Amino acid sequence: MDLPTPTGSSSRRQLLRATAATGLAAMAPRLAAGQSAAASPASPPAATATPPPAHPLLTPADDFYDVSRGNPKPHKLVGEALVKARLTPEAWRLEIVADPFVSDLVKEPASITKPLAIADGTALDLPALLEMGKRHGVRYLKAMQCLNIPSPLGQGLWEGVPLRDVLRLCGPMRNVRRLYFHGFHNNDPKQLFQSSLSYTEAMETPPGELPAFIAYRLNGEPVSLERGGPVRMVIPWAHGFKSIKWLQRISLTNDFKANDTYANQNNDPDSHLKTAAYTDKCPDTFAAGQPIIMTGLVMSGLSGLKRVEYWLHRVEPGAPAVTQDDVTYRAAQWTPADLESPPADWRQVLPAGVAPKDLLGFDPATGRPLQWPLRYSMISWSAALKDLKPGKYEFRARAVDLNDFAQPEPRPILKSGKNGVDAVRFEVL
Numbered sequence: 001m002d003l004p005t006p007t008g009s010s011s012r013r014q015l016l017r018a019t020a021a022t023g024l025a026a027m028a029p030r031l032a033a034g035q036s037a038a039a040s041p042a043s044p045p046a047a048t049a050t051p052p053p054a055h056p057l058l059t060p061a062d063d064f065y066d067v068s069r070g071n072p073k074p075h076k077l078v079g080e081a082l083v084k085a086r087l088t089p090e091a092w093r094l095e096i097v098a099d100p101f102v103s104d105l106v107k108e109p110a111s112i113t114k115p116l117a118i119a120d121g122t123a124l125d126l127p128a129l130l131e132m133g134k135r136h137g138v139r140y141l142k143a144m145q146c147l148n149i150p151s152p153l154g155q156g157l158w159e160g161v162p163l164r165d166v167l168r169l170c171g172p173m174r175n176v177r178r179l180y181f182h183g184f185h186n187n188d189p190k191q192l193f194q195s196s197l198s199y200t201e202a203m204e205t206p207p208g209e210l211p212a213f214i215a216y217r218l219n220g221e222p223v224s225l226e227r228g229g230p231v232r233m234v235i236p237w238a239h240g241f242k243s244i245k246w247l248q249r250i251s252l253t254n255d256f257k258a259n260d261t262y263a264n265q266n267n268d269p270d271s272h273l274k275t276a277a278y279t280d281k282c283p284d285t286f287a288a289g290q291p292i293i294m295t296g297l298v299m300s301g302l303s304g305l306k307r308v309e310y311w312l313h314r315v316e317p318g319a320p321a322v323t324q325d326d327v328t329y330r331a332a333q334w335t336p337a338d339l340e341s342p343p344a345d346w347r348q349v350l351p352a353g354v355a356p357k358d359l360l361g362f363d364p365a366t367g368r369p370l371q372w373p374l375r376y377s378m379i380s381w382s383a384a385l386k387d388l389k390p391g392k393y394e395f396r397a398r399a400v401d402l403n404d405f406a407q408p409e410p411r412p413i414l415k416s417g418k419n420g421v422d423a424v425r426f427e428v429l
């Protein structure tokens, strides 16, 4: 079993983005990454006109790049099969049970006072979860990214109930060190796809951080079947494999190992989203004399974002290819790129009826983001290249985190998240 086959509308999203600039959009104020939006001076005049962001802040649910296992894939089920899979809003149930697991090392199994089980009618249904949402509901912007795909899958406004509040329904517990969770997998053990968190990660949310939660809305709509609805796990800090779709069952266990299905494929099951810039495809050729706008996305991962910077160099005929950390690479001059500013009017971005002050990560008084970009979210960047003489060029963009580590540092281990610095080549004619 290897990486699940990505399907979906990636080609639509990854349409050529770099453009020869004509009639650029209105001037926009800039805000340095990591700077507090609330503390920024009132609209400093921008030095140059910036183009509109290359990517929307909210990705339409259908435009997410889909990464799903299963045969048939759960979101392809219809009619009675969908009801039997409990993937309609009426049929959906969440079980929370104790795992009897013991081993040479783990002497005592987990136990919980009030399991939620289908057999005795105590499993959580959607109306009960939505009711909990009225008191405990959270909303935030978060990008989804697969550990194994070198580009984010999409970004949404997710809504749901923190896992910690749902777990408290089960009363006092003993010997619970982790929880496993999985979605519908055609009742076939070979298709099981599960992920896990430590009990601490699920129950204790540090101030200002985003909680693990059980999501039922995306971009103001019920989570679609393709995006893992009716109900999906969302783990804000983690790669997509922890955000289990078609959530059905949480199993509380005394097994202390991160027994995620993804770990079996040599992936780091404790990976966090990485701060990294990703460059959009660009045309192979540009006409000399026209400015060129390179674009992409940057993810603010665990270590935050200070800036995006780029390096453009001419590829002289016969020159050897540049490789990461060779002499040419180490001597590179990197130039800061422009970052998308926070929207002046969030109502243009958010679904109707959702105010920015209701979102985690925003100041409840001013409705402004407390940091920019928001942690575990992504924004567009752009770089205007001017006066390029005819010739062949290589362009690279990289993120620098709040600890001054430049991508792919600090963790250039591809099995904890693809964050390589890729080169884009083009020719000016």
Ligand SMILES: Nc1nc2c(c(=O)[nH]1)N[C@H]1C(S)=C(S)[C@@H](COP(=O)(O)O)O[C@H]1N2
Residues within 6 Å of the ligand: 004, 064, 065, 066, 067, 068, 069, 070, 144, 145, 146, 147, 153, 182, 183, 184, 193, 226, 227, 228, 239, 240, 241, 242, 243, 244, 245, 246
């Ligand atoms: N039940 C289930 N949940 C799943 C998966 C899956 O195959 N089955 N794939 C995971 C992986 S590896 C990723 S990257 C994300 C992708 O989410 P998306 O398809 O909504 O973009 O879903 C995760 N949740």
Ligand SMILES: [Mo]
Residues within 6 Å of the ligand: 067, 145, 146, 147, 148, 240, 241
């Ligand atoms: Mo993934």
